[in-house]
Amino acid sequence: MDQPIGVIDSGVGGLTVARELMRQLPKEQLIYLGDTIRCPYGPRPEAEVVQFTLEMVEFLQKKQIKLLVIACNTATAFTIDLLRERLSIPIIGVIQPGARAAIKVTKTKTIAVIGTDGTIGSKAYPKALKQISSDLTIYDLACPQFVPIVESGHFSPEAAKHVVEQSLKPITNLRGLDTLILGCTHYPLLAEPIKQVMGANVEIISSGEEAAREVSALLSYQALAYRGNRLAKHFFYTTGSPELFEQIANRWMDYPVQHVENIVIDQSLVEKNKSF
Incomplete structure (x- = not known):
């Protein structure tokens, strides 16, 4: 299936998951969104983490993702059951x-x-x-x-x-x-x-590495894997500084992280469409 895998995290940490996904699934396209402007999620109230996660998922849904990886343990703990109720695509937490x-x-x-x-x-x-x-x-x-x-x-x-x-x-x-x-x-x-x-x-x-292995197995089991012949291009978004995101990512990513885009999350989107 020629649709991307969506990966969300509170910041750059989820790139550890993305790196493993790229290694195991070199043909699969990734769209990564790191909420660096509001990182860390750990000290925040549960309701705030839920709201922020829903906002990120709303953004990725518009990119027609076929599978969602919640590459944030705090977001996984607070939202994975809710998201599985609301979304029709597979969701993997960490x-x-x-x-x-x-x-x-x-x-x-x-x-x-x-x-x-x-x-x-x-x-x-x-x-x-x-x-x-x-x-x-x-x-x-x-x-x-x-x-x-x-x-x-x-x-x-x-x-x-x-x-x-x-x-x-x-x-x-x-x-x-x-x-x-x-x-x-x-x-x-x-x-x-x-x-x-x-x-x-x-x-x-x-x-995170274990979650990437589970994604690989799930794509195969549900016949969602891309079957064509290509080397995938990946896209990276952040709510914070693209320059700092690139600087951190390129210190340890095997894939060159370039042209990171800054996005402003529109909270009203989630409020208007709670059911996605």
């Missing part, structure tokens, strides 16, 4: 794939989850994990300083490691802990200091 991957790799059945205030407060990961396996020991920890570091685009390895060390202190010496879920798609950009702090015995799970 929480269930991350939970399934963690359960596959843990040997001690002791798992920690780090995320934004909103994601951790929602208890979405413990719920998802317990639905699959009830005999788990689960720790969750909010790390509110991580997203601002990534979104700033300016941080030294030393500064990042210091913040990571201080933030992860409550879980660094937990007995039996062998698996850590990065419950925010911004966090893989801090993967190296996180690995250094947690140690070699703790497996790091990127919920």
